[in-house]
Amino acid sequence: MADFDNSFKQFLAAWNHHQELRDAGANISSLLDSRVQLDMLRLELVRTLR
Secondary structure, eight states: HHHHHHHHHHHHHHHHHHHHHTTTOOOOHHHHHHHHHHHHHHHHHHHTOO
């Protein structure tokens, strides 16, 4: 369960960072990098459930 908690905290932090970038009007490149990071963390989070 610790793996899930860690993965979830990382995902949540990345999500919040992505939202901050969007709110600040970040450029497409920064948003894309952030989205790729989010997708990788999302996959990692799902893997901890299996």
